[in-house]
Amino acid sequence: MTATADPVKLMKQEVGKAAANLVKSGSIVGLGTGSTTAFTIQFLGDRIKSGELKDIVGIPTSFQSEVLAKQYGVPLTTLDAIDHIDIAIDGADEVDPSKNLIKGGGAAHTREKVVDYLANQFIVVVDSGKLVSRLGETFAVPVEIIPMAITPAMQAITKLGGKPEIRMGVKKAGPVITDQGNMVVDVRFDNISDPDNLEKTLNNIPGVLENGIFVNCVDKVLIGEVKDNKPLVREM
Numbered sequence: 650m651t652a653t654a655d656p657v658k659l660m661k662q663e664v665g666k667a668a669a670n671l672v673k674s675g676s677i678v679g680l681g682t683g684s685t686t687a688f689t690i691q692f693l694g695d696r697i698k699s700g701e702l703k704d705i706v707g708i709p710t711s712f713q714s715e716v717l718a719k720q721y722g723v724p725l726t727t728l729d730a731i732d733h734i735d736i737a738i739d740g741a742d743e744v745d746p747s748k749n750l751i752k753g754g755g756a757a758h759t760r761e762k763v764v765d766y767l768a769n770q771f772i773v774v775v776d777s778g779k780l781v782s783r784l785g786e787t788f789a790v791p792v793e794i795i796p797m798a799i800t801p802a803m804q805a806i807t808k809l810g811g812k813p814e815i816r817m818g819v820k821k822a823g824p825v826i827t828d829q830g831n832m833v834v835d836v837r838f839d840n841i842s843d844p845d846n847l848e849k850t851l852n853n854i855p856g857v858l859e860n861g862i863f864v865n866c867v868d869k870v871l872i873g874e875v876k877d878n879k880p881l882v883r884e885m
């Protein structure tokens with residue numbers, strides 16, 4: 650793979666590669682979604698092709714990661730065929746100092762939460778622009794809702810103090826539809842002081858399938874940075 654001049658892409662590439670290097674032969678690997686984990690999947694494929702990495706199987710968290718795994722030669726399985734996941738590698742939209750996350754920028758947070766929470770080790774890969782002092786600082790909370798419940802669920806979210814907006818498609822008329830056939834509402838909150846409680850409260854609204862707040866589940870965050878035009882990876 651050739652290095653790129655775009656600093657954010659360079660950070661994503663370095664951190665994606667660093668995470669792929671943590672995977673050991675014989676592992677069952679959760680494959681995250683997004684532009685950062687796309688590099689991880691690509692580097693896993695490179696390690697398999699070179700013979701350095703043997704007997705791994707991936708569990709995709711989205712149609713996107715499934716397609717990439719097939720493209721780069723990473724064998725896949727399903728949750729029905731395995732009894733554990735050794736390591737999951739996934740991106741995030743925000744990371745707070747306690748390693749809590751907002752995810753779902755790619756509308757894949759429901760499957761991501763299933764896979765990432767099952768893993769014995771959950772590694773998050775981000776560029777340094779994703780670090781925040783408090784969740785909700787820059788990113789809205791994605792909430793996946795079944796279509797017939799969209800109106801009452803949005804009303805309930807508004808009563809909680811959130812400002813919900815249906816996520817609209819790009820190069821597609823109408824709303825984004827998830828891999829499960831649902832809609833996503835992006836919810837702005839003025840202040841998320843208790844992410845643990847907000848995660849549970851949102852999921853208690855009838856019709857809500859899952860939201861993008863991930864609390865107390867991350868083992869390690871790999872952060873990509875660029876210093877003096879050189880990419881670096883540090884750990885949190």
Ligand SMILES: O=C(CO)[C@H](O)[C@H](O)COP(=O)(O)O
Pocket residue numbers: 681682683684685686739740741742751752753754755756757758761
């Ligand atoms: O949660 C996600 C998808 O639902 C992604 O992991 C998150 O949006 C980060 O994406 P990227 O690596 O492209 O910045």
